[in-house]
Amino acid sequence: MGNILDGKKLAEEIKSDVKKEVEALNKFGIDVGLALLLVGDNPASLQYFKTTVGTCRKVGITAYEYRLPRTATLNEILNTVHSINGDERISGLLLLMPLPVHINARRVINSIVPEKDVDGLGAISVGRLAADESTFQLFKGGGKDLHQYFKLLPSIWSFLPCTPYGVIRLLEHHKIEIKGKHAVIIGKSLAVGKPLSLMFLAKEATVTVCHRETQNLAHFTRQADILCSATGKAGLIRGTMVKKGAIVVDIGINMLKNGTITGDVDFKPVAEKASMITPVPGGVGPVTIAMLLENTVRSAQRNEIIKSPLMIV
Ligand SMILES: NC(=O)c1ccc[n+]([C@@H]2O[C@H](COP(=O)([O-])OP(=O)(O)OC[C@H]3O[C@@H](n4cnc5c(N)ncnc54)[C@H](OP(=O)(O)O)[C@@H]3O)[C@@H](O)[C@H]2O)c1
Structure with missing residues (x-):
């Protein structure tokens, strides 16, 4: 019988680190926020929505819940995404899939600004992964060693799915x-x-x-x-x-x-x-949700580093 690759224990470790990092940002008066956008009421998506909201609370990330009816138009969904894109309280956006069939999902995903694309599925994020511009995160303790990347252009920063x-x-x-x-x-x-x-x-x-x-x-x-x-x-x-x-x-x-x-x-x-x-x-x-939270806190950290280069978090 093979050994079990236990994801729960790793997920708990990642979430515990995220919690500490959120608390460190809180000391600077920075709240870390994750927006969740659910269109319609697909049961599996709704379950993931609720679980993620609960997990955010446990690590001190504020969950901003956005729900639109199944009949929402593309423009209504895009307007919601644009408002999240410009909301300073929010560091990341999780768009619950699948979207209703009448909606062009790629159009919506690509409207998320790369800085908040913590699910890493937008064309810019995918392109940067393919171009090896974001894979450094696979090598450096989950991107924890942020300080050595000060010298890199903010434009290469994007998140891994x-x-x-x-x-x-x-x-x-x-x-x-x-x-x-x-x-x-x-x-x-x-x-x-x-x-x-x-x-x-x-x-x-x-x-x-x-x-x-x-x-x-x-x-x-x-x-x-x-x-x-x-x-x-x-x-x-x-x-x-x-x-x-x-x-x-x-x-x-x-x-x-x-x-x-x-x-x-x-x-x-x-x-x-x-x-x-x-x-x-x-x-x-369990590791998938933990990575979403880690990406969200990284987004908040990077945002602050770009705006206040002397800040150490
Ligand atoms: N654990 C997690 O956190 C997590 C996260 C995301 C997804 N998932 C799960 O992972 C699974 C895949 O998700 P997804 O979003 O990638 O699904 P998806 O978009 O439906 O893709 C499924 C892929 O599997 C291939 N496939 C389907 N049947 C196959 C078969 N009989 N033989 C060989 N290949 C086959 C498809 O090939 P074609 O491209 O040729 O159609 C397609 O590439 C789902 O069960 C989903 O619930 C789990």
Whole structure:
């Protein structure tokens, strides 16, 4: 049975650090705020909305709750985003997905200013990740060593998407070497698979990305030293598809008919072959929220550093 890659413990550590950093900013009279924007009432999104609001409170971040009806127009949503963009109290914006089908989601995501794009999904943030302009955060204690970046232009600062960033942090927390390893990622979405592949490349892994059109998926998964699945297909990864000793990261979240939550991985047989494996729930999920909060406090810190270069936080 492989060892468990526990995300809850890491998430608690990250949140505890965030709390201290929020308190340090509070001493300068700076409140850290995260806006959450939910359009409609998708149950999973509403659940994530509420959980995030509760977690913000625990670390001292003020949550600004914005809710629009499912019938909201694109212009109404954009106006809300613009008002958040200009609100000095707010350091980051989480836009809950999916948006209603009549809304062009990319248009809305790209209207978030990069400085507040703490979910890292806007075109500028994604471009900076691809151009290796934001990947330094993967190497320096989560971007904590801010002072050495004073010399860098503010324009290169943007945030890494929370879920893939959380995967890298989870692996590193468990002292798993990435450099030189073969990372196989299943899923190529903009939120998870694609940015995760870029992060693994930045960490000098050899990367294979699989998706729905991949022929003979098992041929690729069996080659993985690190196998990450982000498809939303329960039971996709079976025991026979995994190399003995592999590290398995299950990013999928699936609600079964009986109400239980499961990942993409058939846990028991895969855990018997893997050297380490994430559970669902309790693996990548808790770290994702922790990374969102960390990005939010970084945004507040960077904003102050840019405006008051002598400030030490
Ligand atoms: N743990 C967390 O914090 C967290 C955060 C975000 C998402 N998630 C979960 O992660 C999963 C993926 O999320 P997402 O936003 O990336 O979803 P998505 O946008 O629907 O993307 C799913 C990806 O999986 C691929 N795929 C689907 N079925 C496949 C199959 N049978 N074989 C191979 N590839 C397949 C798709 O390929 P094509 O591109 O070819 O269609 C697509 O690239 C979901 O379960 C979601 O709930 C978890």
